[in-house]
Amino acid sequence: MTNPSGIGQSVRRREDFRFITGNGQYTDDINRSGQTYAVFVRSPHAHATIKSLDIADARKAPGVRAVLTGKDLAADKIGGLICGWMIHSKDGSPMKAGGHPALAVDKVRYVGDHVAVVIADTLNQAKDAAELVNVDYDALKATVDVASTQKPGQPQIHPEAPNNTVYQWHLGDKAATDAAFAKAAHVTKIELVNNRLIPNAMEPRAAIGEYDRGSGSYTTHTTSQNPHVARLVMSAFIGIAPENKLRVIAPDVGGGFGSKIFIYAEEVVCTWAAKKVGRPVKWTADRTEAFLSDAHGRDHITTAEAAIDATGKVQAIRVKTIANLGAYLSTFSSSVPTYLYAPLLSGQYDIPAIYCEVDGVYTNTAPVDAYRGAGRPEATFVVERLMEVSARQLKKDPAEFRMHNFIKTFPHQTPVIMAYDIGDYPASMKKALEMADYANFSKRRDASAKQGKLRGIGFSAYIEACGIAPSKAVGSLGAGVGLWESAEVRVNPVGTVEVLTGSHSHGQGHETTFAQLVSHKLGIPIEQVSIVHGDTDKVQMGMGTYGSRSGAVGMSAIFVALDKVIKKATTVAAACMEVPVDQVDFEDGSFSARGTNKKMAFGEVALQAYVAHKFDSSVIEPGLKEGAFYDPKNFTFPSGVHIAEVEIEPDTGLTKVVRWTAVDDFGTLMNPMIVEGQVHGGIAQGIGQAMLEGAVYNDAGQLVTASFMDYCMPRADDLPSFDVGMTTTVCPSNPLGIKGCGEAGAIAAPPALINAITDALGHENIAMPATPQAVWRAAQAMPRKQAAE
Amino acid sequence: MSKVSMTVNGQSVSEDVEPRMLLVQFLREQLLLTGTHVGCDTSQCGACVVHVNGRAIKSCTALAIACEGATVTTIEGIGSESNLHPMQEAFREHHALQCGYCTPGMIMASIDIVNRKGHKLDEQTIREELEGNICRCTGYHNIVKAVGAGAAAMAKTPA
């Protein structure tokens, strides 16, 4: 019997009703009795010392309850923001991190840096009073450019980090790599910029801090992807209150894409200030603040080389990257251009030697941290640009060149940490070639040429590491936390089920997919299942949602807890039916005693577990509730091939994405509709990176792209519809066979598109974003022969 | 403070407001109709779209007092629990939302597109007409499908 709401069904989302009717509860929708409003005074300078800070006028303004500064934080012994991943440089020294106070003391280091907070009875009063805070700055020269920030003579941002260098890290075997280059028949060398992006979840960040004098405990509502991690950091490191006196709630969250993983100054300050003013303190970013102060993404400059032998096999890859970390180290920033980046440089390819060096550097810009894909898009961009350019230089078909180099047997140990468990790379390539009608591409190119247009096709065969992550392994690499996930399955006496999960849904649809798993395993209708998440008072502990981990890790935890529930329920059923436990089978929601006609529905067994009349409670404990902490055995390795096809008007530079083919291998699909939605969204962000988006700071460190008028978000008419297909190799590293799907599109898309645009133009390089102007310039400089061909 | 009166989702309301209060603040803060969202401060994102006198507007761009006497419809006013608006139903059926933040504005804008452009909408028209609404989650693929399907369904349902 197929369960209509079981694994693999495109069940319509259960969370949608509240969103389509306007009944979502996002943080800013929540109002607490007596709440006050916080407005942050932010630095207008990229780099300056604070000579004096005069709050007297602001303090006297109407409605103002408090004006607080870094000195007040220090007086209350509130610690600074932290970076939770220790990276060691190649010389063995620990990374050189400067302090990161929640409100600046003495110095500001980027435009938007928090200097003071004004708290008043209304938002307008707080805004008006914030204008009266008088900060006397001594402006310093700023260092903004990632390529030059380490050079002698540049302004020094933190005294702890000479030459603005946080670490000089490396991975891989340098000697073996250099040897392969010495022998190479062909060397491909490219220079790349991975453009800086601003995540721009549509819901701006927000926080409401509250303090209950009676119990001495705090509650923080905040836009977080991982409320438990927020509580841990605010308790253990920042010191606002011990964990048992701090409740963090992340209600409906309007998108995250990484930017809501981190613990920011604003939620810390609102929580701390709630006790000081004796009222709830609410803050909601406006979009300009979001642009200035959300952690940004990417921002690498890279030199990459491939050593290729006479048979066309890549024998080695050598990479040197400078990664911009911004003015302060955000929560996970140090890990993104290191352990989330270089271990993916083997791509889908069997490459014997890889060596990668990464310098992480400070600049006077907003902190840079994980953004959808986090390190993996940067790695894929390097690998897939290298493969494409190599194929062109060797005059090989780009698909065949990739196939020739694919890993074909599993498990496969790469030279950069990762042990790929399973995959079938040729299968997704073949399927993608078919779906994209690659065989007839040249005809389409000719047809475009007849209309004076340039058509190009580009490939991206990506890999990512998801299911983050085996705790011991990441601990050995410097992570400050374990990356398991928790689940608790509570069966109620009437047979309804609540699942408490440490994962957090901010668009992923966990209320549906997680309930599908329960419905599937317990054989009960999905309507009887509720998913509870996002509240540290309800869910004991969890690590949250990012890195496409909630399917592979979060659902695996539920899977294990459900097995325990079934085991316990089986003992109850056996006692009730008066048969030995090993004669009881559980299928389709009922327990049956083999060889008899005795049967009990799951709900009846649940009731009996709580009534506890029919078994010896000294042998079987009453109740039916089980929990699990699931620590993954390995990363998972989703992979796939995306093919972009573009048409360019050389006279205007207008580039249209005319066709997009995505073939992904995510292992088991819990809900194909939701998985495809994740692919669509990821591709859109990847196309955004490649063609539209780019954060620009001028030399003075002013963010020039600080609104949707200046930062080009993908809109409906910038994008095509997408052809999405799947191939499946079931992941052996978790009980459900799931690999993860959240970031694939954002990882795959940029190189596919740049490969397509350069194919059309006959140029080896075009910088992202390939705006019409950039494409037009390149088209003007292109060898005309190709257009005529 | 000035007094402003209007009809919101069929109910007459009359409130004292600051002259600088925006319609979206009036709806969210004064009437607690928090289905209408704010996604930007430059009238770019469309999270705040509502209908004023039957036409879609960005409610972050209108002062509350400028809506004196107007008839305003928000996402809370277009369907009931047992009787969703066909456009709401189409968004659910076609998985046209993920985080849901852009969704109320998208649905209100989409209904307006149908009102202006009719029930047979091709993909290009839908994409162009949605230009004023940003969604960061869905890549628009399923929104475009939903708007087409919702438009067709609206032809069958009495307005």
Ligand code: FES
């Ligand atoms: S909030 Fe009105 S357009 Fe963005």
Ligand code: FES
């Ligand atoms: S569904 Fe999240 S912004 Fe559209």
